[in-house]
Amino acid sequence: MKSRNKKECVAMLLAGGQGTRLGVLTQDVAKPAVPFGGKYRIIDFPLSNCVNSGIDTIGVLTQYQPFELNQYIGNGQPWDLDRLSGGAYVLPPYVKGKEGEWYKGTANAIYQNINFIDRFNPEYVVVLSGDHIYKMDYDKMLAAHKAKGADCTIAVIGVTLEEASRFGIMNTDKDDRIFEFEEKPKQPKSTNASMGIYVFTWSVLRRYLIDDEADEKSQNDFGKNVIPKMLADGRKLYAYRFRGYWKDVGTISSLWEANMDLLDASSGLNLNDPSWKIYARNSAEPPHFSAGSADIRNSIVSEGAMVLGSVRRSVISHSAYIGLGAVIEDSVIFPDAVIKAGAVVRHAIVAEGAVIGEGAKIGETQKAPVKGEWQIAVVGPGVKIAPSVAVAPAEMVKEDK
């Protein structure tokens, strides 16, 4: 293998997630392409983290509804990933030899791209998922991986004991060496939740992927198969403790919460950080306009938006329109959505290009989540809600109503 293209570390970003729990929001786009925070998409976070961590070679593994994601990533220029050597590569499943197949699982997705990774002859591979909101320096994690001489390092975050049964839990010894991995344990022994971020020594992972592929019983998944196999073989697996904001935005409730966290200075999610910018493809819109009739408080508003109504505790994305007398509270309005005059939107997500008719009523004020889930009303992308129609809390509108 020629070493002129060598990269010490290559990142593989799993962006094929169907995101079924996001319902109508992922009807036409992959989960990582879902808008977030007024001007971003979820995938901007792992991509920006990579670039800020000094990783300039990223394979983005797409599968489900890849078109919008492909177009969004393009040549990678917004993230400074249009490089002569390295850069962003969109890697859909493809036909090899006689067979072509979908990515069967997370491990299989990497397995199918062994040739891609080998081109860069890396020492290490970082495996990331495209559905979390967080800022993290992967370089520090890589340094920990090297210092421990690990075969695999898994980032973990402390969660409460009740939450622990919803995550993959890493049980570690005093030295943070992982001796046991439990997927969603009923009686968790510790509170170290896996963040779905792995650093592997490539030569080791490469062998495990080939063996895993040969095992017909395997589901070809990192959490279910590869990691348990490595543990069983006595490989050196370490936990890397992350302190900071991290959120899985796999559900409507958590996606809404993460957006609300942007409004709360104490949430730990601060994007206004010149040393760790989150990059996004720019919408090329003029500044937003707050009209004489507008009344905006405790909210964020992005470029190209036009606000004539009242906005409280909400996220107004680029190019959204909030009409005269409209009331937006505790809601997330995606790009290009139109809220017409007098409409009331509370505890809701209004998706891209949706149109809420005059006087329509979307959602209701929620005091607290029910069994951990906020009852968020969702109006799907491009859906038109007729004037004065009501949409109930937790209702998900897929078609014009």
Added chain:
Amino acid sequence: MNGVMGVIFASDNENKLNELTIHRTTASLPFCGRYRLIDFTLSNFVNSGITQIGIVTRSNYSSLMDHIRMGRDWDLNRKNGGLSVFPPFVLNSSREMYKGKIEAIYSIQGFIRRSPEDYVLLSNSNIAMNIDFDEVMAAHLAAQADITMLVHKAKTTTSRRLVVEADENEVKDLYISVTPSSEDKLLGLNVYLIKKDLLLSLVEHEYARGHVDFEKDILMKQLGSLKMHPFVVKRHAAIVDDVRTYYNESMKVLDPAVREELFYGDSIIYTKVKDSVPTLYKENACVKNSLIADGCEIDGLVENSILFRGVKVEKGAEVRNSIIMEDGKVMKNGSVCYAITDKNVTVTAGRTISGYESYPVVIVKDKTV
């Protein structure tokens, strides 16, 4: 539009823009919350398929270079054509800066001659409009004109404007006006479409005689001998040539109809992307009739104003009828009225800055009040 190249003069009327152009060219004057004036001309060029573009600079062009870099934000980082930025010197051997557009064109005649295009669009950089130059070219050919000049209907003010007397097809008379008028006239926008060979021969002829002023020494002199066609721009066009027009043209953009014409016309107006976060409105924010760029934090009152990127307005602070450029800060109970504060100006707690509608005060870059 493959047959047309563009030439932009980055500096004009800098002496009249006073404090605003101490550190920059007219081309890089911040406008409309997130743009620089040159963004409009560059975007119009690119959107009309004009991708061979020369920019002739004058003094203080480092801010312009910093803004346009390699032209990537306008899709002008090309193998063929793209952006060429020329320093302000007439000749290699000379340390002297060009005095007028004739000298400027003469100094880049090699670039113009070598470019494969047959036509040149000349433009000053103090114009904000949204236009499709294909239409200008079609009109030029239909009128069988030698020179097509862009004009708009407006009232003259005290700033130096070229008044164009013309019928639908042809320019009859040209003169410079510095007296305000009460009725609309056709005023030149300093944008010209001309065949390359004709331009070069006219420039060479006048340069040899020591003439420098394109309007006076070429256009006015050639009235009658060359066919000049007036192309009337019907959409909004802003010309910025002194502090007052800068302020007035900025404030006009608060009108949704003007914004519609400026930003939602044929072209997308591109600018340098800075990856700022969306603007945060806090508990005490009260923002009325204002244009707010990304990255601001507002906890006070903002009325009839334009905030550029990264501006902070603290609790109890008031900003009225003002333009606050990038990274400006109005601290607790500070007050700004009828003012233009340049980049990174801080108004400390409780301080008041106030100008008049007819005379907005300008606070220069990096100052603390």
